[in-house]
Amino acid sequence: xxxxxxxxxxxxxxxxxxxxxxxxxxxxxxxxxxxxxxxxxxxxxxxxxxxxxxxxxxxxxxxxxxxxxxxxxxxxxxxxxxxxxxxxxxxxxxxxxxxxxxxxxxxxxxxxxxxxxxxxxxxxxxxxxxxxxxxxxxxxxxxxxxxxxxxxxxxxxxxxxxxxxxxxxxxxxxxxxxxxxxxxxxxxxxxxxxxxxxxxxxxxxxxxxxxxxxxxxxxxxxxxxxxxxxxxxxxxxxxxxxxxxxxxxxxxxxxxxxxxxxxxxxxxxxxxxxxxxxxxxxxxxxxxxxxxxxxxxxxxxxxxxxxxxxxxxxxxxxxxxxxxxxxxxxxxxxxxxxxxxxxxxxxxxxxxxxxxxxxxxxxxxxxxxxxxxxxxxxxxxxxxxxxxxxxxxxxxxxxxxxxxxxxxxxxxxxxxxxxxxxxxxxxxxxxxxxxxxxxxxxxxxxxxxxxxxxxxxxxxxx
Numbered sequence: 001x002x003x004x005x006x007x008x009x010x011x012x013x014x015x016x017x018x019x020x021x022x023x024x025x026x027x028x029x030x031x032x033x034x035x036x037x038x039x040x041x042x043x044x045x046x047x048x049x050x051x052x053x054x055x056x057x058x059x060x061x062x063x064x065x066x067x068x069x070x071x072x073x074x075x076x077x078x079x080x081x082x083x084x085x086x087x088x089x090x091x092x093x094x095x096x097x098x099x100x101x102x103x104x105x106x107x108x109x110x111x112x113x114x115x116x117x118x119x120x121x122x123x124x125x126x127x128x129x130x131x132x133x134x135x136x137x138x139x140x141x142x143x144x145x146x147x148x149x150x151x152x153x154x155x156x157x158x159x160x161x162x163x164x165x166x167x168x169x170x171x172x173x174x175x176x177x178x179x180x181x182x183x184x185x186x187x188x189x190x191x192x193x194x195x196x197x198x199x200x201x202x203x204x205x206x207x208x209x210x211x212x213x214x215x216x217x218x219x220x221x222x223x224x225x226x227x228x229x230x231x232x233x234x235x236x237x238x239x240x241x242x243x244x245x246x247x248x249x250x251x252x253x254x255x256x257x258x259x260x261x262x263x264x265x266x267x268x269x270x271x272x273x274x275x276x277x278x279x280x281x282x283x284x285x286x287x288x289x290x291x292x293x294x295x296x297x298x299x300x301x302x303x304x305x306x307x308x309x310x311x312x313x314x315x316x317x318x319x320x321x322x323x324x325x326x327x328x329x330x331x332x333x334x335x336x337x338x339x340x341x342x343x344x345x346x347x348x349x350x351x352x353x354x355x356x357x358x359x360x361x362x363x364x365x366x367x368x369x370x371x372x373x374x375x376x377x378x379x380x381x382x383x384x385x386x387x388x389x390x391x392x393x394x395x396x397x398x399x400x401x402x403x404x405x406x407x408x409x410x411x412x413x414x415x416x417x418x419x420x421x422x423x424x425x426x427x428x429x430x431x432x433x434x435x436x437x438x439x440x441x442x443x444x445x446x447x448x449x450x451x452x453x454x455x456x457x458x459x460x461x462x
Contacts, residue, residue: 001020001027001055001056001057001058001059001060002020002021002022002060002062003018003019003020003021003027003055003059003060003061003062004018004019004021004061004062004063004064004065004441004444005017005018005048005051005061005063005064005065006018006019006064006065006066006436006437006440006441007044007047007064007065007066007067007223007440008066008067008068008069008228008231008433008436008437008440009034009040009043009044009066009067009068009069009070009214009224009228010034010069010070010228011034011036011069011070011072011073011334012033012034012259012334012335013031013032013033013034013043014031014032014033014034014035014040014043014044014046014047015029015030015031015047015433015436015437016029016030016031016032016044016047016048016050016051017029017051017432017433017434017437018051018052018055018059018061019437019441019448019452020448021062021063021444021445021448022448023448023451024441024445024447024448024449024450024451024452024455025451025452025455026432026434026452026455026456027055027056027059028051028052028054028055028056028059029051029054029432029433029437030047030048030050030051030054031047031050031433032044032046032047032050033046034070036070036071036214039214039215039216039217040068040070040214040215040220041215041217041219041220044066048061063444064219064223065223065224065225065440065441065443065444066220066223066224066225066440067224067225067226067227067228067230067231067436067439067440068209068214068224068227068228069227069228069229070212070214071212071213071214072100073098073099073100073227073228073229074097074098074099074100074123074124074200074204074208074227075099075100075102075120075121075122075123075124076094076097076099076100076101076102076122076123076124076125076126076200077101077102077103077104077105077117077120077122077124077125077126077153078090078091078093078094078101078103078104078105078125078126078128079104079105079106079109079117079125079126079127079128079129079142079146080104080105080106080128080129080184081106081107081128081129081130081135081138081139081142082106082107083104083106083107084281084282085185085188085281085282086106086128086129086130086131086159086184086185087104087105087106087128088104088282089128089184089185089191089193089282090104090126090127090128090158090184090196091104092184092191092193092284092285092288093126093128093158093184093193093196093197093200094124094126094196094200095289095290095291096193096197096230096233096285096287096288096289097196097197097200097201097204097227097230098201098226098227098228098229098230098231098232098233098289099124099200099227099229100291100293101291102120102121102122103116103117103120103122105117108138108141108142109142109145109146114145114146114149114151117146117149117151118149118150118151121152122151122153123153123154123204123207123208123211124153124154124155124156124200124203124204124207124208125146125151125153125154125155125156126156126158126184126196126200127142127143127146127155127156127157127158127159127167127171128158128159128183128184128185128196129142129159129160130159130160130163130183131160131183131185131186131187131188132160132161132162132183132186132187133160133162134160135160136160136162136163139159139160139163139167140163140166140167140170142167143157143159143166143167143168143170143171144170146171147170147171147173147174147176148174150174151176153176154176154177154178154179154203154207154208155168155171155176155177155178155179156178156179156180156181156196156199156200156203157171157178157179157180157181158180158181158182158183158184158195158196158199159183160183161182161183161186164180164183165180168180177203177207179199179202179203180199181195181196181198181199182194182195182196184196188281189279189281189282189283190283191282191283191284191285193285197230201226201227201230204226204227205224205225205226209221209224225440225443226439226440226443228436229256229263229289229291230439231435231436231437231439231440232254232256232263232265232394232435232436232439233265233287233289233439234439234442235434235435235436235438235439235442235449235453236252236254236265236266236267236287236435237267237287238438238439238442238446238449238450238453239252239267239390239438239450239453239454239457239459240252240267240268240269240287241267241269242450243446243447243450245447246446246447246450246451246454248269248450249389249390249454249459250269250389250390251266251267251268251269251270251385251387251388251389251390252266252267252388252389252390252391252392253265253266253362253385253388253390253391253392253422253425254266254391254392254393254394254430254435255355255358255359255391255392255393255394255408255411256393256394256395257295257296257297257351257354257355257358257393257395257396257397257398257407258296258297258300258395258396259296259297259298259299259300259334259396260293260296260298260299260300260334261291261292261293261295261296261300262291262292262295262296262300262354262355262357262358263289263290263291263292263358264289264290264292264358264359264361264362265287265288265289266287266288266362266383266385266388267286267287267288268286268287268383268385268388269286271286271384278377278378278379278380279379279380280364280379280380280381280382284364284382284383288362288383290358290361290362292354292357292358292361294306294307295307295353295354295357295358296354297330297347297350297351297354297396297397298330298331298333298334298335298336299331299334300331300354301327301330301331301350302327302328302331304327304350304353304354304357305323305324305327307353307357308353308356308357309323311349311353312346312349312350312353315349316342316345316346316349318342318346323346326343326346327350330350347397347401348401348403348406348407351397351407352407352410352411352414355393355407355408355411356410356411356414359411359412359415359419359421360415360416360419360421362382362383362385363382363383363385363415363419363420363421363422364380364381364382364383364384364385364419364420365380365381365382365416365418365419365420366378366379366380366418366419366420367379367380367381367418380420382420383420384420385420385421385422386420386421386422386423387422387423388422388425389422389425389426390425390426390428390459391408391412391422391425391426391427391428392427392428392429392430392435392457393405393407393408393427393428393429393430394429394430394433394435395430398429398430398431399429399430399431399432399433404429404431405427405428405429408427408429409427412425426459428457428458428459430456430457432456434452434453434456434457435453437452438450438452438453438456
C-alpha cells in the first residue's frame, strides 16, 4: 500500500500516522519516545517500524512530512507600540504561527525592556508598530534600538508599511537577519495576521529548525514543515471551512490539554450577529489560537491549583495538603501515569480545570460599559463563540482516557454567566492525534486532509 507518513515530533513522544494519499484514509498510527538525547530521527524510525507492523499489509512510504514542537518549540517575542493594539496584534500573529510567545514589549523600548528581550532568548522577533500612514518616528527609533541591542534572533518586520523597509535595513546593518511582512494592524480596528504568520513560518524553516541541533540527518530538515500547533490550527481551519470539493462542518473549537500548557483553537465560518453590541477595539481573527502557560496536567499542574484549588478540593474530597503533594509530584515528572483510581480521578479534575479556564480566557465575555454621560452599552471583549457547533478535545488526556467527553461537558457547564463560550455544541475527541496529521496532509492535499478529519473524528456536515 502506498502511504504518506505524517510525523509529529513532540517533546515527549513522536507520533506517526500512515495515510492513504488518494483517499485520505488512516492506514496505521504509532508513537515512540522522542529521541531528544540522540537524534530525533531515531524516534521517528521506531514509530515508523511500529506503524508499518500495525498496517494491514506491506507499506511503501512515498513521502514523509513532519511538524515539530521538540526542543522547546518555536520561541517568539512580539514588539509593538501600544500594548492593547499593535503589540497585542503581533502576539496574536505569533500564536497563530504556532509559537510560544516568550515576551511582549510595547512603547518606547528602554534598557529594561531590551534586557527582558535578551533574557527571553527568542528565536524570532515579530516587530510591529504604527498603523499604515500613522506613527513612524518611534517605530524607526525602536528598530534602531533593537539593532544596537544585539538580540540573536531573526526579525520579521510587520509594522507601518511606510517605514518597514527602513526598519528592516537598520536591523540588517547590525548583522541581524530580517524579512518584511504586511502590517499586522494596517488601520485601527483591523487585525491582519496572515502575512506575519507566513513570515514567521518561513523564518522557522530557514533560520530556526536547523539550528536546534535536533538531528544530524538532512531528512529531518526536509520533513519538517511547521511547528505542531500551527499544524493543529491549520486542521481546525480546514475542518471548519472545508475545500472546494469537501464541505466544511462549520464553526469549530478545539481544546488541547497538555502537560505544560493548554491551547484552544477556534475557527468561525460566519461572524455571529450581535446588533446593539459594541465590537472590541482589537477584533479577533476568525481563526484564533490562544495558549495558557499556567494550565497543564504535569509541569503546569501547580498553575491549575492556583486558579481552581477550591473546586478541585471539593470534587476530589481530599484536603489541601494531599492535593498539593499530588500536584507537586506531577510537576516533577512529565511522564508520570496514575496508578490508582484516586490519582486517575485527580487527573480528570485537573483536565476539567485546564479546559474550563482555557475556555474562559479564549472566548469573549459580555460586559456593560458606562460611557461619559451616556447610557450604558453592551460590549464584548473577545470572540463570540456561542453558536459554535463542534467542540473537540485533543491531547494525551483525550487519546488515552475513556472520559474525554465528560471532561469537555463539565468544562462547558462551568462557563461564566456572561461568557460567549459555545452553548450547546456536539462534543467529540481526537483519539488518534489526527488533527496535527491532517494539518500536515493539507500542505500536500487539502481534499484528502478534509476527508481524513471528517472520517476519523466522525463529524457530521450540515
